Amino acid sequence: MAESNQSLARRSDHAKSNKLAKKLQDVPVIDVDVHTSFRNEGIQRDMLEYLDEPYRTQLEYNLRPDTSSYDGMYPTDTWDRDMSGKLPTELMQVTDPVEDIEEVLSNEFHVDYPIVNHLPEFNSIPQTDKAVNLNRAANEVMVDRFLEGHDNFSGLATVVPQDPEAAVEEIERVAQHDQIVGILLNTSGVGTPLGDPEYDPIYRAAEDNDLPMVYHGAAAADLAIDFPILQYELNSYFANHSLAHIFSQLLTLTSLIENGVPEKFPDLDFVFQEAGVAWVSLVYRLNRDYKERRSEVPLLKKPPEDYVRDQFYFLTQPLEEPNNAQHLQQHIEMWADNLMFGTDHPHFDIDNTEVLMRHLESLSEEKRNKILYGNAAEVFDIEVNL
Numbered sequence: 001m002a003e004s005n006q007s008l009a010r011r012s013d014h015a016k017s018n019k020l021a022k023k024l025q026d027v028p029v030i031d032v033d034v035h036t037s038f039r040n041e042g043i044q045r046d047m048l049e050y051l052d053e054p055y056r057t058q059l060e061y062n063l064r065p066d067t068s069s070y071d072g073m074y075p076t077d078t079w080d081r082d083m084s085g086k087l088p089t090e091l092m093q094v095t096d097p098v099e100d101i102e103e104v105l106s107n108e109f110h111v112d113y114p115i116v117n118h119l120p121e122f123n124s125i126p127q128t129d130k131a132v133n134l135n136r137a138a139n140e141v142m143v144d145r146f147l148e149g150h151d152n153f154s155g156l157a158t159v160v161p162q163d164p165e166a167a168v169e170e171i172e173r174v175a176q177h178d179q180i181v182g183i184l185l186n187t188s189g190v191g192t193p194l195g196d197p198e199y200d201p202i203y204r205a206a207e208d209n210d211l212p213m214v215y216h217g218a219a220a221a222d223l224a225i226d227f228p229i230l231q232y233e234l235n236s237y238f239a240n241h242s243l244a245h246i247f248s249q250l251l252t253l254t255s256l257i258e259n260g261v262p263e264k265f266p267d268l269d270f271v272f273q274e275a276g277v278a279w280v281s282l283v284y285r286l287n288r289d290y291k292e293r294r295s296e297v298p299l300l301k302k303p304p305e306d307y308v309r310d311q312f313y314f315l316t317q318p319l320e321e322p323n324n325a326q327h328l329q330q331h332i333e334m335w336a337d338n339l340m341f342g343t344d345h346p347h348f349d350i351d352n353t354e355v356l357m358r359h360l361e362s363l364s365e366e367k368r369n370k371i372l373y374g375n376a377a378e379v380f381d382i383e384v385n386l
Contacts, residue, residue: 020357024110027369028384029353030376031111032315033216033273033342034101036146037093038118038138039074046145050137055130073134075124075189075221079237092346097146097153101345109343109352113373113382115181116146117156117216123189124222132166135159139174147179154382156184156214161199162191168205175209181380182214182271187248189222195255203265212269212379215252217245226251249275250282253312257286260299262307269379271313274344277331278320283308308338313375315342317351319359329359336367340376 036043044063048056062073081089094100097116105111120138125131139157147155157174159167174180183206185194192198194215206213223231223244230247234240249272256262256270286304290297300307316339322328332339344350353372360368377384 020361021354024353024357024372027110028112028373028386029110029341030113030115030373030380030382030384031105031109031343031345032115032214032271032340032376032380033317034105034114034116034345035094035347036116036118036142037090037095037346038120040093040095042095043118043141043145044073046141047134047137050140052133055133075121077221077224077231079240081237087348089348090346091348091350094346095145097150101146101153102150105343105345109345109354111343111353113152113154113376113384115154115156115376115380116142117184117214118142118158119184119186119216119218120158121186121189121218121220121222122158122160123162123186124225128160128163128166131160132163132170136170136173139170139180143174143177143179147177154179154181154380156180156182158184159202161185161194161202164199164201167202171202171205171209171211175211180211181382182212184214184216186220186222187215187217187252188220188227188244189225191225193255194252195257195259195261197259200261200264203261203268207265207268210267210381212271214271214273215249216273217248217275220244223248245275246279250279253282253308254286257300257304257307258297260297262311263299263301266311269311269313271315271340271379273315273342274317275314276318276320277314277316277328277335277339280308280314280331280335280338313338313340313379315340316356316371317342317344318349319351319355325359329362332359332371333363333367336363336371338375339371340379341372 041063044059048059051059059073061067092100101114105114118138122131122135135158142155147153157180159170161167171183187194227247230240230243283305290300290303314335320328341356343352360371373384376382
C-alpha cells in the first residue's frame, strides 16, 4: 500500500478486533460518500475540454505554474485546515478510480459499490454563468474519468441552485447516464434556503427522472453566505468544523419541511451526507411546532417525522463519539430504517465499516444490512450481488 494510505490501514486494523468484522466479507457494502480530489490539476485539466470561453482560458491561466493570480476559479478561506501538516484534510489524492478508490476502499473497508462525488463549491460563485459552465464540465469529467468502464461505480451529478432553469437542463442531461444515480447540492452557500419554492423545478426534474436529492454540508468558504459569524467570528477550525455541517443540514431539512417539499414531491427521496446521526432528533422539535403552528405550514398533511421516516435518509458518517457508546447505538437503532453508510474517503475524519459494526451489535441482521447496503440500494436503484 502506498505510504499516503498507511493511516487508513492503521485505523482499519485497529477496528478489526470487532467480533462482527468478519461478517463484512460476506455482506455487500455501498459507500454513499466517496470524494474525488476535485481541485487536483489533472481533474481540472480534464475539464478544459468541456468549458466554453472565457472560462477555458481562465482555468488554463489558473493552472499555469508561473501564474501570479489568486485562485480565482473557486471560493476559498483562510482556516488552517491541515494544522500546518499535522492533520491533512485529505489523507491521499483521489484521481484514479481503481488505485485511489476501488483498491483502497475494497481492501481496507470492504466497500463493493462506491458512489462518487466531486463536491465542487459552485453555490457561492457569484458569476452564475461561470458556475453553470464549470458545473457541466465537472459532471462530464465525473462520467469520463470515474464511471465509464467501472460497472460497480455510481456517481452523483451536481447542479447550480442559483439558476434553477439551468439546473433542470442539467438534470435532464445527466439522467441519460445510467451510472448517475442522484443529484448533489451543497447545503451551504445557497443564500435562499433549499426548500424555497424557487427550487421546485429542480425537485420536479429530479422526481421525474427518479433521481434522489443528496445534500452535503461542508466547512467551506460558502459558509460566509449563510453563516458569516460561524465563518469569520469563531476562533478556530475546531469550532467551524464541528458546527458547519450540522448547521447547514438543520437549515435545509427545516426549510424542506416548512415549504412542504416532500408533500409536493412524494416520490422523491432526500439523502443527507456527512452530518452524522444525532442531529436527526431535530424532527421531534419540528413535530412539536407542527402541532402548535399548523396554520403556518398549510402544505403539510402529517407530522414532520412522518415525512422524514418515509422519504429522508442520513449517512452515519461522521459517527459521533459520546462518552457512553450506548447512547449513539440508541440513535442508530431509532433511525436504522433511514441510515446509510459512507466513508467520506479520503478526508481526515473518514469512517470505516469495522468501526460502524461496533455500534450495530444490538441490531438484527436485517437492520444491519439495511444500513450497509439495503437502504442505499433501494434509494439509488443499485443492483447488488448477494
